[in-house]
Amino acid sequence: MMIKPLDQAVGSIDAMKAVFARDMKVAFRQRQDLLNPLLFFMMVVTLFPLGVSPEISFLQEAGAGILWVAALLSVLLSLDHLFRHDFDDGTLEQLVLQPQPLFLLVLAKTMAHWVLTGLPLVLLTPVLGVMVHLDGNSIAILCLTLLIGTPVLSLIGAIGAALTLGLRSAGVLLSLLIIPLYIPVLIFGTGTVAAAAEGAPVGAYLALLGAFLVLALTLAPFASAAALKVSLSNS
Amino acid sequence: MAFDSFGAFLAMEGHGPYVWASYGVFFVLMAVLMVGSYRRRNAVLQSCRQPAGSRSSRAPEPDSDTAPAAAASFTRVDVSQD
Amino acid sequence: MWQFFHKLGSPKWFYGIAARLMPWLLVLGLLCLGAGLVWGLAFAPKDYLQGNSYRIIFIHVPSAFLAQSVYIMMASAAVVTLVWRMKLADVFVKAAAPVGLVLTFISLFTGAVWGKPTWGTWWIWDARLTSMLILLFLYGGVIALDRAINDEKSAARAVAILVLVGVVNIPIIKYSVDWWNTLHQPATFKLTEKPSMPAEMWVPLLLSVIGLYLLFGWLACLRMQTEILIREQRTRWVQDLFHVNGGAR
Incomplete structure (x- = not known):
């Protein structure tokens, strides 16, 4: 699907809105793609009680970590689609040619990606949290950390998706490049829940996660845009 | 000398296996890296030396598991900037 | 100054x-490293706490030190690649990355082997070991x-972007791993305190660091x-190399 050429007069914010709305529209035409990361999320979480131990005490202790790792992996899985379709049908080249700054358009695409994958994961978390016997307070904190953390995952992941665009075995390569960069988010995401379980104040942890988000919001779109230009000149 | 005899030097008071394993891995890996890089440079130099007609334009790679990478580097031959 | 810069590229x-520098680098490097290691292995006094196993420090610290600085050097070269599109910077990144990977692996391996007599286990999720492991992953990425992208110019720029993204993340990763470590592990395991090291220990250490550099x-x-030869093998100056030196082998 081609996008309408955006006029020079169209402001950057309007252009972002248009890109965002278009991505939502395209995604809802292929609903299976939306469901896949969610199914994957649930399946990975299911593997842990089956593979390690269904003991309530183990699940309570490890639950937050399991959910975080599962969420991280499903975001990773969905990243391949972020630019792929647009790359294949040429829409991406049109996007690069727009007069509006590319990093803003990439930011809009990344935000759409988060709304379509990260947000549903957060909404699904309470159900899975109950299944791994987390208490109400922990579930609330976990959802909050995922709410702040998954946009960071999408933003950093967009860099990897842009770098590996159009390469053979892009999926595996993407994981190799991105997982090391996800580690801080994972550490602080699960650390917050652990601190909450011990009754420690979590404000500082949430603030740090927020700092990650702000940092990723300001820097990652530039890197993604630069990487997209490289990948497009490659093909 | 911190040791009384050569035997004591090798044994390192029971820590010998750890120390020598570390040094062994260090020396082997550094030697492989250095000799490998050196031989590869010479192999590339050799391939440049051949007359233009018979020269294969892809770089020789010493290890066989990177053969696809060598084939891929076919496109990497670039014209000089000077 | 700009002319020099251009020449450098x-x-x-x-x-x-490089051809003129290399013999010096090799001879001096081998001498320094050899002197440092022989001194450290045979002549330095043994550590009163760890005994002789501390002698691993003379390869562990240089390789860990270098593994980190190679990444920083690669990041500086990446900036040069992106800003000035200087080919040599890209050549450096490509040439240095595998060396950095091997050095990171050596420092991890020696750290693990050192851990066995010191901590009683091959691997602990110590902050430093963990961040070196992540550095290994970054090098691997x-x-x-670089291997996945066929086009030379695209590979150069893509790798430069990745290296820069990595270098922004390194302090964050390091900090978060340190923080995570204090949360999960009692801080009972500590390597030797460096400032208290006597001269007979740090001089050989310094020598081996310089040698490895x-x-x-x-x-x-x-x-x-x-890498330069591969890229420029069809150019006149590469062909001239052989004719000036007599042509035949």
């Missing part, structure tokens, strides 16, 4: 300079990306020469 000029310089020059 010329592969031909670098090839000649850089090499994998020089050897890295040699390796980088050698591997850059290789």
Whole structure:
């Protein structure tokens, strides 16, 4: 699907809105793609009680970590689609040619990606949290950390998706490049829940996660845009 | 000398296996890296030396598991900037 | 100054300079490293706490030190690649990354072997070991990306972006791993405190660090020469190399 050429007069914010709305529209035409990361999320979480131990005490202790790792992996899985379709049908080249700054358009695409994958994961978390016997307070904190953390995952992941665009075995390569960069988010995401379980104040942890988000919001779109230009000149 | 005899030097008071394993891995890996890089440079130099007609334009790679990478580097031959 | 800068970017000029520098780097590097290691292995006094196993420090610290600085050097080269599109910077990144990977692996391996007599286990999720492991992954990613992209110019720029993203993340990763470590592990395990080290220990350590740096310089020059030859094998100056030297082998 081609996008309408955006006029020079169209402001950057309007252009972002248009890109965002278009991505939502395209995604809802292929609903299976939306469901896949969610199914994957649930399946990975299911593997842990089956593979390690269904003991309530183990699940309570490890639950937050399991959910975080599962969420991280499903975001990773969905990243391949972020630019792929647009790359294949040429829409991406049109996007690069727009007069509006590319990093803003990439930011809009990344935000759409988060709304379509990260947000549903957060909404699904309470159900899975109950299944791994987390208490109400922990579930609330976990959802909050995922709410702040998954946009960071999408933003950093967009860099990897842009770098590996159009390469053979892009999926595996993407994981190799991105997982090391996800580690801080994972550490602080699960650390917050652990601190909450011990009754420690979590404000500082949430603030740090927020700092990650702000940092990723300001820097990652530039890197993604630069990487997209490289990948497009490659093909 | 911190040791009384050569035997004591090798044994390192029971820590010998750890120390020598570390040094062994260090020396082997550094030697492989250095000799490998050196031989590869010479192999590339050799391939440049051949007359233009018979020269294969892809770089020789010493290890066989990177053969696809060598084939891929076919496109990497670039014209000089000077 | 700009002329010098321009010259520096010329592969031909670098090839000649490297050829002249390399014997010095190799000889001095081997001498320094050899002296440092022999001194450290046979003559330095043993550590009163850890006994002789501490002698691993003379390879562990230099390789860990270099593994980190190689990444920083690669990041500086990546900036040069992106801003000035200087070919040599890209050649350096390509040449240095595998060396950095090997050095990171050596420091991890020696750290693990050192851990066995000191901590009683091969691996602990110590902050430093963990961040070195992540550094290993970063190197692996850089090499994998470089190998996956066929086009030379795209590979150069993509790798440069990845290296820069990595270098922004390194302090964050380091900080968060330190923080995570204090949360999960009682801080009972500590390597030797460095400032309290006597001169008979730190002088050989310094020597081996310098030696390994020089050897890295040699390796980088050698591997850059290789890469330059591959890229420029059809050019006149590469062909001239052989005719000036008599042509035949």
